[in-house]
Every structure is written in C-alpha cells, then in structure tokens.
Amino acid sequence: MSKHLLKFNVNGKDHALVVQSHERLLDVLRDRLGLKGTKEGCSTGDCGICGVLMDGRLVNSCLIFAIQARNKKIVTIEGIGTPEKLHPIQRAFVKWNASQCGYCIPAMILAAKDLLDRIPEPTTDEIRRATSGIICRCTGYLKIFEAVKTAAAQMKDDRQ
Amino acid sequence: MYVPENLPDLLQYLDSHQIGVHLIANGTDMINRIQRRQVNPKVLVDLTGLSEFRYVRKDAGVIRIGALTTISDLIASSIIDSRYEVFREVARKFGGPSIINMATVGGNICSASSSEDLMPVLLVLDAEVRLRSIHGERTMKVEDFVKGKRTTQLKPNEIVVETMFREIGPEGSCSFDKVGMRNSLIIAFVNSAVYLQLARDMRVAEVRIALNRVSGKIPQRAQMTERKLKGSKLSKQSLADAALTLRNELRLTSDFRVSEEYRTEVACAIFKRTLSRCIQRLVGEQVLV
Numbered sequence: 001m002s003k004h005l006l007k008f009n010v011n012g013k014d015h016a017l018v019v020q021s022h023e024r025l026l027d028v029l030r031d032r033l034g035l036k037g038t039k040e041g042c043s044t045g046d047c048g049i050c051g052v053l054m055d056g057r058l059v060n061s062c063l064i065f066a067i068q069a070r071n072k073k074i075v076t077i078e079g080i081g082t083p084e085k086l087h088p089i090q091r092a093f094v095k096w097n098a099s100q101c102g103y104c105i106p107a108m109i110l111a112a113k114d115l116l117d118r119i120p121e122p123t124t125d126e127i128r129r130a131t132s133g134i135i136c137r138c139t140g141y142l143k144i145f146e147a148v149k150t151a152a153a154q155m156k157d158d159r160q
Numbered sequence: 161m162y163v164p165e166n167l168p169d170l171l172q173y174l175d176s177h178q179i180g181v182h183l184i185a186n187g188t189d190m191i192n193r194i195q196r197r198q199v200n201p202k203v204l205v206d207l208t209g210l211s212e213f214r215y216v217r218k219d220a221g222v223i224r225i226g227a228l229t230t231i232s233d234l235i236a237s238s239i240i241d242s243r244y245e246v247f248r249e250v251a252r253k254f255g256g257p258s259i260i261n262m263a264t265v266g267g268n269i270c271s272a273s274s275s276e277d278l279m280p281v282l283l284v285l286d287a288e289v290r291l292r293s294i295h296g297e298r299t300m301k302v303e304d305f306v307k308g309k310r311t312t313q314l315k316p317n318e319i320v321v322e323t324m325f326r327e328i329g330p331e332g333s334c335s336f337d338k339v340g341m342r343n344s345l346i347i348a349f350v351n352s353a354v355y356l357q358l359a360r361d362m363r364v365a366e367v368r369i370a371l372n373r374v375s376g377k378i379p380q381r382a383q384m385t386e387r388k389l390k391g392s393k394l395s396k397q398s399l400a401d402a403a404l405t406l407r408n409e410l411r412l413t414s415d416f417r418v419s420e421e422y423r424t425e426v427a428c429a430i431f432k433r434t435l436s437r438c439i440q441r442l443v444g445e446q447v448l449v
Binding site: 002004021022024043044045048051054057058059060062063064065067068070111114129130132133134 | 161162163186187188189190191192194195204206208209232252255256257258259261262
C-alpha cells in the first residue's frame with residue numbers, strides 16, 4: 001500500500017495531505033477535510049449523489065482515487081455559497097422548494113453550476129440532460145428543473 | 161498506485177514491472193471492479209497526468225483522438241461536427257454527465273467487454289489504435305486489438321496512445337443506438353452502429369455493421385449481413401432481407417440481463433433503426449422502415 005502526497009485545491013483553498021493509494025476522493029473530502037456536504041449514495045457510479053466539480057466539470061467522487069485529484073481544483077457544495085450569502089442557484093432551489101429530503105441536492109446544485117457556467121441560458125432539455133446522472137428518490141425533478149431555469153435568469157440579470 | 165510524472169518514466173516503469181500492473185485513466189469502473197473482487201491489481205498505474213494524449217485532431221483526412229480524451233471532450237471538439245453526430249448519439253446513451261466527463265476513449269477501447277458503447281462505432285469507422293512502448297510504436301485495427309472478453313493485444317509494457325480513422329466523406333454516414341434497462345448510464349442489452357455509403361442509384365457502395373455481441377461477448381462486425389447488403393439497391397425489401405440475415409447470423413446468449421430471444425429481437429430492430437437513420441442523413445428523408 002503506497003502513500004502519496006496529494007496537493008490540490010478545494011473550494012479555493014490549497015491542501016497538501018498524505019493519502020493512501022486506495023483512498024477515494026469522496027472519503028478524503030468527507031473524512032479528512034470534514035466536508036460532509038458531499039454525500040455517499042450507491043458507491044458504484046449509478047446514482048450521481050457524490051458529484052463534485054473537478055476543474056469545473058461534474059464527476060463522481062466515489063469513482064475517483066483521491067490521488068487522481070492531484071493538482072486539480074475541486075469544488076464541493078461548501079464552496080458554492082454560505083448560509084449568509086447563498087449562490088443564485090441555491091436561492092432558486094429554496095424559492096421553488098426544490099429540495100425534499102435534500103440528499104441529492106448538493107450534486108444537483110453542482111450539476112447546475114457546471115451547466116450554467118458553460119451554457120448560461122440552457123433549454124429544458126439541456127437542464128434535464130445535465131442533471132440526468134443524479135437520481136432523486138423523492139422524485140421531485142420538475143421543481144429542480146424550474147429552479148435551474150430561475151437561477152439561469154437570475155444569473156443573467158446579475159451579469160447585466 | 162504508481163503515478164508517473166511523464167511518458168518516458170512511465171514506459172520505463174512498464175518495461176521493468178510487467179506483472180500485476182493495471183493501467184487506469186480516470187478509472188470509472190476500477191473501484192467497482194476491485195470492490196467486487198473482479199480484479200486484484202498489485203499496482204495501479206494512473207495515466208491521467210499524461211495530458212499530451214488528450215486531443216482531437218484532423219490531418220490529411222484522418223481524425224486522430226488521443227487516448228485520454230474524455231467523451232465530453234470528444235463531443236465538444238469542433239472537429240466532431242454534424243457528420244459525426246454518431247458520437248453525440250453515443251454520449252447521450254453512454255452515461256450521465258459525471259460519467260462522460262471522466263470516461264476516456266482509450267479506457268473504453270482497453271476495457272474490452274461487451275458493453276463498451278464506443279466500440280461498435282470505432283469498428284464501423286474501421287478505426288485503428290496506436291500502441292507505444294519503450295521499444296517503439298505499432299498500429300493495428302481496433303477489430304484485431306480486442307481478442308476476447310477483457311483481453312486485448314496490449315502487451316504489459318505498452319499503452320494505447322491514440323485511435324484514428326478516415327474522415328467520413330459526404331457520401332458516407334454513421335449512426336449508433338443502444339437499448340438497456342434505462343435510457344442512459346446503463347450496460348446495453350444490445351448496441352449497434354452502422355456506417356453506410358451510397359452510390360448515386362441508391363445502391364449500397366459500402367456498409368459496415370457492428371454490434372456489442374454477434375457471436376461472442378465482444379463487439380464484432382456482422383459480416384454476413386454486410387455482404388448481403390453490399391451492392392444491393394436499398395428498398396423496404398432489401399432492408400427486411402438484411403434484418404433476416406442478421407437474425408440468422410447472430411449467435412447471442414442469454415444472461416442475467418436479458419434472454420437470447422429478446423436480445424435477438426432488439427438487435428434486429430435497432431439495426432434497422434440505425435441503418436435507416438444513416439439513409440435519412442444521406443438522402444434527407446425518411447424513406448424506409
């Protein structure tokens with residue numbers, strides 16, 4: 001079992017820690033850095049709940065070895081907004097009551113961030129596709145789609 | 161885990177450590193396979209640092225895709241224009257965004273199971289793979305590269321660096337489809353790709369058909385059906401005949417996912433669907449099926 005020095009940036013902060021080969025990114029984020037906002041679901045890449053942004057793109061943190069995140073920029077839900085200053089996507093989710101049990105919502109919000117950073121005015125189809133890898137077992141998808149649309153409109157206003 | 165800093169280091173390492181070494185790119189299925197005890201690698205070699213193999217290029221009529229190109233990179237490339245809609249068809253059915261952001265073209269080729277969605281497309285595009293070791297390079301057809309389920313021609317000291325295929329000309333078109341338990345992010349019961357080239361009189365100048373299973377558990381060309389179609393004039397009848405030939409050609413098996421009978425029905429149906437989509441792209445109308 002070999003050890004590695006993992007240097008990476010999480011939510012804007014540089015970290016350097018020693019990780020073992022077999023450690024998953026998900027476990028390092030949750031257990032070593034205490035970022036419990038990233039949830040564990042199926043652990044097999046099917047449910048998308050553990051989604052984080054790696055260099056701006058949504059990935060499943062349960063499928064990635066921690067060392068593979070070396071030199072990357074990771075954003076978790078904790079890096080999106082704070083309780084005092086929510087991100088427009090988070091405000092839109094609140095407005096639409098888009099979160100039911102809440103377990104899939106960190107990944108949903110990060111998926112929305114990945115989408116809106118690339119496509120500021122997405123179609124409904126693009127929103128559906130962008131969130132399609134994440135399973136909400138409360139099945140409240142429609143409000144999630146509406147929230148992403150509202151967030152897109154708000155972010156457009158904010159830019160102008 | 162061995163994390164090479166650069167290509168010469170990696171090739172040197174592979175040449176001197178040839179036993180129990182598993183190469184991974186972003187490794188979308190490696191953690192799963194270890195947890196299910198399907199593999200027990202002594203050493204994993206992480207290739208993701210070799211960013212020089214992440215590209216899509218076109219030169220002298222050949223499209224070249226670096227092995228570390230993700231499926232997302234591929235469909236975002238300006239080279240992959242509307243003639244290559246087939247790759248967007250693959251991406252839509254391949255998996256959700258978090259998977260296609262990770263899964264690489266090289267990884268899909270090297271996994272060599274029956275479920276890789278990119279493989280039928282590379283087979284019908286008659287693609288080649290370029291392999292590199294410390295001793296040099298060699299190139300072979302994707303078709304010859306995969307020997308059987310989870311076994312390839314890759315030697316322990318080699319890596320796949322690129323796949324390449326000839327550009328699709330204005331007379332050619334290509335399509336892909338897949339059926340599984342859900343629309344995306346699922347292992348296919350059946351997937352199929354068709355490349356079609358038509359002559360002016362609607363005769364089939366060239367046709368290549370590949371399915372994830374034909375007689376074994378790896379993606380293969382359906383050569384009997386190809387021979388049946390080649391040179392024939394496309395009509396409802398010739399299409400129905402081709403589907404019948406395919407039905408006879410397929411040697412499918414039942415497994416825990418689906419029965420042989422159902423798999424055969426679906427294979428014939430999506431073969432007709434992908435072929436008619438190719439025709440539609442070439443002549444611009446829904447002519448058959």
